[in-house]
Amino acid sequence: MAAVLETIETVGEATDKYKHGFVTEIEMDRAPKGLSEDTVRFISAKKNEPEWLLEWRLEAYRHWLTMTEPMWARVGYPPIDYQDSYYYAAPKSDADRPKSLDEVDPALLDTYAKLGIPLKEQEVLAGVRNVAIDAVFDSVSVATTFKDRLEKDGIIFCAISEAIQDHPELVRKYMGSVVPTSDNFYAALNSAVFTDGSFCYIPKGVRCPMELSTYFRINAAETGQFERTLIVADEGSYVSYLEGCTAPQRDENQLHAAVVELIAMDDAEIKYSTVQNWYPGDEDGKGGIYNFVTKRGLCEKRAKISWTQVETGSAITWKYPSCILKGDDSVGEFYSVAITNNRQQADTGTKMLHIGKNTRSRIIAKGISAGKSQSTYRGQVRMNAMAHGAKNYTQCDSLLIGDECGAHTVPYIESKNRSARVEHEATTSKVSDDQLFYCRQRGIPEEEALTLIVNGFCREVLQELPMEFAVEAQKLVGISLEGSVG
Amino acid sequence: MNILSIKDLHATVDGKEILKGINLEMGAGEVHAIMGPNGSGKSTLSYVLSGRDGYEVSKGEVLYKGENLMEMLPEERAQAGVFLAFQYPVEIPGVPTVTFLKQAMNSVRKARGEKELDAFEFKKIMDARLKELSIVNDMVRRALNTGFSGGEKKRMEVLQMAMLEPSLAILDETDSGLDIDALKTVADGVNALRAEDRSMLVITHYQRLLDYIVPDHVHVLSAGRIILSGDKSLALELEEKGYADIVAAAA
Ligand SMILES: Nc1ncnc2c1ncn2[C@@H]1O[C@H](COP(=O)(O)OP(=O)(O)OP(=O)(O)O)[C@@H](O)[C@H]1O
Ligand SMILES: [Mg+2]
Numbered sequence: 001m002a003a004v005l006e007t008i009e010t011v012g013e014a015t016d017k018y019k020h021g022f023v024t025e026i027e028m029d030r031a032p033k034g035l036s037e038d039t040v041r042f043i044s045a046k047k048n049e050p051e052w053l054l055e056w057r058l059e060a061y062r063h064w065l066t067m068t069e070p071m072w073a074r075v076g077y078p079p080i081d082y083q084d085s086y087y088y089a090a091p092k093s094d095a096d097r098p099k100s101l102d103e104v105d106p107a108l109l110d111t112y113a114k115l116g117i118p119l120k121e122q123e124v125l126a127g128v129r130n131v132a133i134d135a136v137f138d139s140v141s142v143a144t145t146f147k148d149r150l151e152k153d154g155i156i157f158c159a160i161s162e163a164i165q166d167h168p169e170l171v172r173k174y175m176g177s178v179v180p181t182s183d184n185f186y187a188a189l190n191s192a193v194f195t196d197g198s199f200c201y202i203p204k205g206v207r208c209p210m211e212l213s214t215y216f217r218i219n220a221a222e223t224g225q226f227e228r229t230l231i232v233a234d235e236g237s238y239v240s241y242l243e244g245c246t247a248p249q250r251d252e253n254q255l256h257a258a259v260v261e262l263i264a265m266d267d268a269e270i271k272y273s274t275v276q277n278w279y280p281g282d283e284d285g286k287g288g289i290y291n292f293v294t295k296r297g298l299c300e301k302r303a304k305i306s307w308t309q310v311e312t313g314s315a316i317t318w319k320y321p322s323c324i325l326k327g328d329d330s331v332g333e334f335y336s337v338a339i340t341n342n343r344q345q346a347d348t349g350t351k352m353l354h355i356g357k358n359t360r361s362r363i364i365a366k367g368i369s370a371g372k373s374q375s376t377y378r379g380q381v382r383m384n385a386m387a388h389g390a391k392n393y394t395q396c397d398s399l400l401i402g403d404e405c406g407a408h409t410v411p412y413i414e415s416k417n418r419s420a421r422v423e424h425e426a427t428t429s430k431v432s433d434d435q436l437f438y439c440r441q442r443g444i445p446e447e448e449a450l451t452l453i454v455n456g457f458c459r460e461v462l463q464e465l466p467m468e469f470a471v472e473a474q475k476l477v478g479i480s481l482e483g484s485v486g
Numbered sequence: 487m488n489i490l491s492i493k494d495l496h497a498t499v500d501g502k503e504i505l506k507g508i509n510l511e512m513g514a515g516e517v518h519a520i521m522g523p524n525g526s527g528k529s530t531l532s533y534v535l536s537g538r539d540g541y542e543v544s545k546g547e548v549l550y551k552g553e554n555l556m557e558m559l560p561e562e563r564a565q566a567g568v569f570l571a572f573q574y575p576v577e578i579p580g581v582p583t584v585t586f587l588k589q590a591m592n593s594v595r596k597a598r599g600e601k602e603l604d605a606f607e608f609k610k611i612m613d614a615r616l617k618e619l620s621i622v623n624d625m626v627r628r629a630l631n632t633g634f635s636g637g638e639k640k641r642m643e644v645l646q647m648a649m650l651e652p653s654l655a656i657l658d659e660t661d662s663g664l665d666i667d668a669l670k671t672v673a674d675g676v677n678a679l680r681a682e683d684r685s686m687l688v689i690t691h692y693q694r695l696l697d698y699i700v701p702d703h704v705h706v707l708s709a710g711r712i713i714l715s716g717d718k719s720l721a722l723e724l725e726e727k728g729y730a731d732i733v734a735a736a737a
Contacts, residue, residue: 437538438576442590442646443564443597452589456580456629 031088037061040192043088047161047195050168060181060191067185073347074376074408075316077290080255087193087226149209156201157212160228163199170201174232178261178298178324186257186292186318190226194259197228202237202268211466213242227258233268233303240271242469255290256314262297262305266327269304270297273465275473277480278313285343288315295319301327301356308464310473311338311348312480320378322351325359325390332361335461337473339454339480340373340405349378349410354387354420363394366458368477369405370484380412383420390420398428399457401450401484451478487552489514489654489685490535495546497534503544504530506710512654515682519696519721520689522707523729528689529573531707532656535687536570537563550654565597569652571643573659573689575631583626583642587612591649615648619675636663644675655679656687661695673698693725708733 031042040061044054069080098104101123150157156167163171181191202208233239243260256278264270272295281288291314297305307321323332334350352361367375381392398407409426431453439449455462455474462470490512497505504527512518520528534541535548537560548555555563578586591611592602603611616623621641631639640660647655657676661669676686676699688699696704696718704721706714706729714720714732724732 432576433539434576435578437560438572438578439586439590440560441536441564441570441572442586442650443561443594444590445561445593446559448589448593449561452581452586453578456578459580 031086033086034083035061035085035087035193039087043193043195046088047164049164052172053164056176056181057192060188061193063182064185064188064192067182067188069185073318073378074374074410075318075345075347077316077345080290082189085255088195146210153206153209154203155206155208156199158199160194160197160199160230163230167199167201170232171199171230174263175228175230175261178263178296179259179294184294187259187294190228190257190259190294194226194228197230197258199229200231200239200241202233202239204234205236206234207237208239211240211242225256227256229258229260230263231261231270231272232263233265233270235265236267237265238269240466241273242466243272243274244276254287255292257292258294260293260295260321262295264297264299264303264305264330266301266303268300269306271306272297272308272321273469274307274309274311275465275469275476276309276311276313276317277476280313280342280344281315283342283483285315288344289313290316291318292316293319295321296324296351297322297332298324299327299330299332299359302329303327304331304333306331306333306335306464307350308335308461309337309348310462310465310476311336311346312476314346315344317344317346317348319348320350322353323361324353324355325361325387326355327359328356329358330356331359334361334363334365335464336365337368337458337461337477338366338375338377339368339477340370340375341480341482341484342371342373344371344373346374347376347378349376349380351380352382352392354381354383354390354392356390357387358389359387360390361392363392363396364460365394365396366461367396367398367407368401368454368457368481369398369407370401370481372404374406374408376408376410378410378412381414381422383415383417383422385416387417388419390417392420392422394422394424396424396426397457398426399454400428400430401454401481447478447482450481450484454478454481488512488549489516489551490687491549493547493549495531495534495548496544497530498542498544499530499540504710505534507546508707508710508712510705510712512685512687514685515680516703517680517686517688517699517701519701519704519718520687520707521691521704521721521724523733526707527710528707529658530710532570532573532658532687532689535563535656536560536568561593562597564650565594567653569647569650569655571640571647571655571657571660573662575634575639575643577632577634578630579632581630583628583630584612586630587626587646587649590646594650611649615645618678619645619648620671621645637665637668640664641668641672644672648675648679651679651684653683654685654687656689658689659691660688661690661692669695670698693721696721706732 031039037058040057044057101109179187181188200212231241262270262272278289278291299305305323309321311317321334325332332352336348338346338348340346349365350363363379365377367377369375377396379394381394383390394411396409400407407428411424413422415422431450435453436446436449439452440446455477458477462473465473488511492508492510495505495508496503508531522528534543537558543556550568588608595602619641631642634642640663643660660672664672673695688701701718704716704718705712
């Protein structure tokens with residue numbers, strides 16, 4: 001602990017605010033504003049991290065200093081002042097939490113109700129104090145049973161900060177192996193200051209018996225704005241992982257930059273599903289989350305990685321879950337629904353990098369734009385020289401609601417191997433008045449009719465989601481489009 | 487009180503007057519047939535009655551069960567029991583027919599303050615109707631009308647009518663595109679739905695349909711007006727002579 005005190009002291013001295021009486025404030029729950037090597041040291045010390053990780057973070061930070069924010073995406077926002085935010089805040093203390101649902105924003109509760117989320121669960125989601133996660137489930141034992149079951153199979157599933165303490169060799173070996181610290185501006189930033197996230201390891205030949213979900217550990221500290229996830233599926237194993245939830249999430253921090261790394265070894269399969277519903281801001285886009293995410297998976301021989309995402313939240317989404325198809329006969333898939341309404345902007349898509357022979361990839365992207373929003377699909381398919389017999393199929397469909405929104409498709413295709421095949425199809429359509437009228441003539445109110453039509457449009461993607469998630473996602477589609485007709 | 491009472495109805499589309507003073511009274515349980523040349527305004531009348539956007543009523547009134555129908559939203563009219571079997575049913579990709587049917591039925595029930603059907607109750611009703619109309623189960627699992635043949639689409643309209651049990655059913659050329667066997671099945675289906683509290687407005691070009699669905703009244707619509715009304719023998723006469731003479735005689 002001595003090292004911790006020392007670091008905190010240094011940080012404290014650097015700023016006026018914490019000059020006095022700082023040394024004793026070991027429980028201080030915020031790093032001072034701004035980003036510097038000291039902030040990085042502070043975070044690492046707070047988390048009691050080993051020396052190698054601190055070095056890793058510092059290297060990332062130093063690299064970040066040399067980088068500039070990417071500007072190629074079709075999104076616009078005022079410049080972000082990186083020195084004007086906080087990079088570490090401890091989980092909220094009880095005093096800051098609402099005492100009961102009565103103290104929670106009624107608009108939020110309204111949405112929970114529409115999603116059909118039970119009261120107990122609403123309390124957990126809204127961060128009401130003294131509600132244990134166990135309360136969400138029918139009995140206290142569910143979460144425990146869950147843990148026991150996983151341990152029996154040798155599966156490790158915990159917060160990444162825990163994994164750093166308990167399984168440092170695994171974390172050290174794989175973290176940064178797919179998304180290097182210097183990969184891009186936001187990934188570098190994340191590497192320097194990430195606070196928490198999930199870690200998962202599936203041993204050889206094990207088929208994970210249940211969907212793993214961040215949900216099962218939402219009580220394990222708020223993951224915050226710089227989330228880091230690492231999933232390693234050893235040879236011949238299988239795991240399905242769910243991230244996020246359909247309930248709207250709010251955060252006082254506007255800037256979010258997560259990193260997710262997946263490693264699928266020979267014959268392994270990882271299915272990664274996301275429902276992202278961060279606060280999109282008000283009708284004018286004020287106050288919404290900026291979400292800059294780097295997600296990438298590495299496939300060894302005959303491995304398969306499948307990304308499925310439903311993106312409905314955030315003011316800005318910048319996100320390209322990708323697959324590096326390194327091993328021969330490996331498979332990458334990307335299924336995506338991106339809905340934007342009001343002033344939301346989404347620039348999302350995927351990268352499929354074919355390196356091995358007979359690698360295959362499939363991309364199904366559905367973009368729905370309503371209000372004054374802008375949605376862009378940006379996809380890259382690259383066939384390397386050695387990718388004999390590789391195949392890609394891409395289908396991008398855009399649906400427009402109203403005439404003030406926009407949808408754009410930007411495919412990059414690059415092939416260095418003549419035997420590789422790339423197929424690309426794109427369509428743009430509008431929700432027709434004929435369709436809406438037809439539904440209404442059968443008694444279905446206009447907004448519900450729109451939800452029905454849009455869900456039909458997204459069906460190919462939604463059916464890739466695990467069952468219960470799919471049902472919730474369908475409702476979410478409706479909620480995201482509220483106010484876009486009539 | 488009549489189910490439907492139309493008085494001097496004028497309606498415009500894109501500023502062009504299409505309906506030019508329609509008068510029509512329909513009693514409960516009655517079946518009325520409307521015939522008339524292409525472009526005379528038959529579908530327009532069906533859209534005005536069901537509340538489609540862009541069809542402006544410039545004059546006249548329409549009472550449905552004594553209420554001003556024109557003040558209601560399209561879905562409110564449907565919930566109140568007005569059903570339109572479309573001349574050209576619309577495709578809705580990705581939405582399974584069964585999902586659509588269930589949502590339609592439950593929307594109507596909800597609006598009427600009735601209990602919504604659960605999956606089991608719904609399936610029971612649907613299966614019975616499918617059997618009556620000789621529709622194979624596979625059909626309803628496919629996306630609504632998507633890639634259906636012309637005849638299949640028409641059958642699906644009748645299935646929806648059978649499930650929603652409307653008080654006023656408007657069938658816009660439901661017989662067009664049906665083969666002879668299908669015509670018989672559909673007509674049987676429609677006849678089975680004839681009831682004292684259900685009125686039907688059957689738009690058709692062919693007397694053949696009216697052999698199966700025998701109407702109480704037949705009207706001839708021409709250039710936005712009903713120029714002639716009669717009983718079922720009028721349909722026979724039309725078939726023989728064509729519209730030209732009759733239109734000329736009425737003018
Ligand atoms: N948007 C529009 N603008 C102008 N005229 C229109 C518009 N929509 C329909 N019409 C015209 O209104 C008239 C009536 O059309 P309607 O579809 O009601 O005829 P119909 O009697 O149903 O014909 P059919 O027997 O061919 O089905 C036609 O002349 C048609 O061209
Ligand atoms: Mg017509």
